[in-house]
Amino acid sequence: MQQCCRMKGVRAVTGAEALVRCLECEGVEYIFGYPGAVICPVFDALYDSEIRVVLVRQEQNAAHEASGYTRISGKPAVAIATSGPGATNLMTGIATAYADSIPMVCITGQVEWKLMGTDGFQETDVSGAVESFVKYSYIVDRAEDIPRVMKEAFFIASTGRPGPVLIDLPVDVQEAEMGEFHYPQKVQLRTYKPTVEGHPLQIERVLKALREAKKPLIVAGGGLHLSGAVPVFREFVRTYQIPVVSTMMGLSVLPTEDPLNFGMVGNNGHSFGNAAVREADLVIMAGARVADRTIRDPALIEKKLLVHIDVDPAEIGKNAGPAIPLVGDLAHIFTTFCKQESRTSYQEWADYLMKARAAWMQEFKERDLPSGIDPGRFMRALSQAMEEDAVYVADVGQNQLWSCANVVIRQGRFLTSGGMGTMGYALPAAIGAKIAGPSRQVVAVCGDGAFQMTMMELATARQYQVPVKLVVIRNRTLGLVHQYQHYHYKDRYSATLLDGDPDLGYLAKAYGMDYLHLSMGKDTDAVIDAFLKDPDSSVLLECDVDPDALA
Amino acid sequence: MKRIYSVLVENRAGVLSKVSGLFWRRCFNIDSLAVGETEDPRVSNMIIVSSGDGRVLEQIEKQLNKKIDVIKVKTFDENESVSRELMLLKVRYSRENRKDIIENCELMDAKVIDVSGTMMTIQICDTPERVRSFLKMLQGVRIVEITRTGTLAMTKCGD
Numbered sequence: 251m252q253q254c255c256r257m258k259g260v261r262a263v264t265g266a267e268a269l270v271r272c273l274e275c276e277g278v279e280y281i282f283g284y285p286g287a288v289i290c291p292v293f294d295a296l297y298d299s300e301i302r303v304v305l306v307r308q309e310q311n312a313a314h315e316a317s318g319y320t321r322i323s324g325k326p327a328v329a330i331a332t333s334g335p336g337a338t339n340l341m342t343g344i345a346t347a348y349a350d351s352i353p354m355v356c357i358t359g360q361v362e363w364k365l366m367g368t369d370g371f372q373e374t375d376v377s378g379a380v381e382s383f384v385k386y387s388y389i390v391d392r393a394e395d396i397p398r399v400m401k402e403a404f405f406i407a408s409t410g411r412p413g414p415v416l417i418d419l420p421v422d423v424q425e426a427e428m429g430e431f432h433y434p435q436k437v438q439l440r441t442y443k444p445t446v447e448g449h450p451l452q453i454e455r456v457l458k459a460l461r462e463a464k465k466p467l468i469v470a471g472g473g474l475h476l477s478g479a480v481p482v483f484r485e486f487v488r489t490y491q492i493p494v495v496s497t498m499m500g501l502s503v504l505p506t507e508d509p510l511n512f513g514m515v516g517n518n519g520h521s522f523g524n525a526a527v528r529e530a531d532l533v534i535m536a537g538a539r540v541a542d543r544t545i546r547d548p549a550l551i552e553k554k555l556l557v558h559i560d561v562d563p564a565e566i567g568k569n570a571g572p573a574i575p576l577v578g579d580l581a582h583i584f585t586t587f588c589k590q591e592s593r594t595s596y597q598e599w600a601d602y603l604m605k606a607r608a609a610w611m612q613e614f615k616e617r618d619l620p621s622g623i624d625p626g627r628f629m630r631a632l633s634q635a636m637e638e639d640a641v642y643v644a645d646v647g648q649n650q651l652w653s654c655a656n657v658v659i660r661q662g663r664f665l666t667s668g669g670m671g672t673m674g675y676a677l678p679a680a681i682g683a684k685i686a687g688p689s690r691q692v693v694a695v696c697g698d699g700a701f702q703m704t705m706m707e708l709a710t711a712r713q714y715q716v717p718v719k720l721v722v723i724r725n726r727t728l729g730l731v732h733q734y735q736h737y738h739y740k741d742r743y744s745a746t747l748l749d750g751d752p753d754l755g756y757l758a759k760a761y762g763m764d765y766l767h768l769s770m771g772k773d774t775d776a777v778i779d780a781f782l783k784d785p786d787s788s789v790l791l792e793c794d795v796d797p798d799a800l801a
Numbered sequence: 802m803k804r805i806y807s808v809l810v811e812n813r814a815g816v817l818s819k820v821s822g823l824f825w826r827r828c829f830n831i832d833s834l835a836v837g838e839t840e841d842p843r844v845s846n847m848i849i850v851s852s853g854d855g856r857v858l859e860q861i862e863k864q865l866n867k868k869i870d871v872i873k874v875k876t877f878d879e880n881e882s883v884s885r886e887l888m889l890l891k892v893r894y895s896r897e898n899r900k901d902i903i904e905n906c907e908l909m910d911a912k913v914i915d916v917s918g919t920m921m922t923i924q925i926c927d928t929p930e931r932v933r934s935f936l937k938m939l940q941g942v943r944i945v946e947i948t949r950t951g952t953l954a955m956t957k958c959g960d
Binding site: 377378381382385386389406439440441442562563564567568571 | 811814815818819822823826856859860863864866867869870871872
């Protein structure tokens with residue numbers, strides 16, 4: 251990459267060629283995309299590049315695949331689409347990435363510069379449309395600006411609080427010649443300087459609060475994954491012996507069965523995790539926004555000593571005013587914390603929490619077994635049978651809540667669409683994750699509703715020989731809304747029954763996948779074993795679940 | 802609570818829409834917004850007057866700072882600043898009220914800058930409060946058209 255950046259072009263290049271050279275300089279190995287007339291110059295330039303193009307089957311999935319790729323590789327991935335419908339299809343994926351602060355660079359073709367604003371064929375104002383859910387957006391009107399814009403885009407997407415950046419490129423700018431190519435070594439952005447180091451005084455205040463607390467609790471959020479803080483975070487909580495709960499995005503920051511892990515919080519969280527938040531005297535939110543699904547009543551945690559650590563100052567005090575705000579990069583801050591003298595005397599508090607957790611486990615074990623499949627038990631068994639560092643990608647809906655509550659993660663990752671709750675995320679994200687980590691086991695679990703939103707990506711997986719392990723939880727309803735209608739609309743199941751669903755066995759066959767069907771609890775272990783056995787085969791596992799099962 | 806935000810931004814296409822879009826999307830009020838180039842042509846200054854409770858006013862500042870095109874945000878109360886608003890108003894006058902109107906203009910340091918047989922255009926440039934008072938004084942007069950700049954403000958010199 252270094253060498254590439256030093257290499258100056260010897261001939262004039264077009265905007266599209268420059269763009270591809272920028273991608274190469276950034277070390278991009280894959281792009282996820284879907285072509286169209288006004289992005290053709292870029293795809294043409296990609297034809298001569300070492301960068302591999304993954305042709306998705308619908309643009310939204312380009313962003314989801316990029317998201318899965320980013321989250322496993324740690325590098326911002328790239329999604330490319332054409333103007334108009336291509337760009338608007340991409341938008342749901344961009345919003346999904348934004349809500350979970352996933353860094354990515356999205357490039358859209360645009361009609362010719364001189365046609366912009368005339369409602370030309372396939373023209374949409376995509377940069378205007380995405381403005382409230384991108385970290386930044388560009389419309390590039392001169393080919394010469396492409397190297398600077400690309401350098402800035404990757405920098406902005408991946409630093410500070412990460413997020414998607416959109417670059418809208420008119421087709422004539424892609425075609426225009428721009429002289430010698432030179433990729434800038436540095437970005438020059440006078441207005442963008444994210445805080446990295448935490449303020450020493452605030453750090454001291456947090457440590458003092460910890461020394462004085464009797465019942466401290468850390469709420470671990472997705473920010474810990476994003477900043478690469480997980481190893482140092484684990485070191486810190488284990489040295490200090492501080493109990494941890496996590497948000498949905500923070501799952502897998504600590505292994506599920508770590509003694510200090512007290513589950514997930516929020517309205518879909520574990521009872522013992524929520525009890526821990528209620529009873530703690532010091533709550534440290536680390537890389538977690540005080541989101542409505544995590545903390546239903548911010549006023550309650552404001553009554554405790556609240557510490558909020560985040561790289562985004564605007565997140566602190568947005569929903570709850572902390573007593574001690576601490577702005578900075580989490581990896582940096584927890585490294586600083588680790589350098590402090592350790593102190594461990596929260597044993598009584600930890601013992602108390604452990605009892606609550608053990609009681610829940612006991613209840614789980616003693617729960618009456620249905621003759622069919624108990625989804626929670628199935629997911630627990632599946633995750634336990636998975637490899638140590640496997641990636642579990644949960645979709646959205648009831649299946650997501652069952653996954654969150656029951657999956658056992660050791661050194662692996664748990665991926666899901668947390669903030670946006672985008673149905674259909676799991677399959678494309680799993681494909682992206684598998685491309686980023688081909689040696690890692692990746693399993694996607696989705697419901698039969700979500701499956702039909704993105705099942706076309708099975709073709710993408712087949713085309714690029716990405717082995718897919720996909721579980722479709724089948725209850726022939728849109729389960730979470732169905733459940734909501736049960737509780738809040740007197741069982742009036744308006745538009746939540748999936749009559750007319752396809753036969754998944756035939757579908758698997760159509761996409762060249764193996765097919766397994768699980769309908770009896772007693773077969774669980776054997777079917778999971780067959781499902782995971784061959785790392786190179788794509789398998790669709792249909793798992794029947796009672797439509798009235800509640801999450 | 803009212804608060805004035807003096808926001809230095811990159812003078813580029815689309816920035817005004819990005820900043821005003823932020824107010825809309827986060828349900829912040831805009832009481833007024835005025836934009837103009839600064840001494841550096843690459844930089845514009847936006848003066849935004851907003852209102853809300855303490856948390857909202859703090860969020861406005863933080864969210865503005867988060868915008869990548871925003872160079873600097875200064876925020877202050879009305880009493881910490883000097884502020885002016887320019888208003889032009891076109892009124893229909895009659896023989897009976899013509900004198901009254903002109904008298905009111907003199908009282909408030911407003912000027913008649915255009916006139917015809919039935920209408921006149923008045924200019925007032927004063928503190929937002931005095932501009933409001935002037936409007937009140939003209940209550941009985943038939944106003945045809947109003948245009949105002951919104952508040953422009955700067956912190957006081959203070960040595």
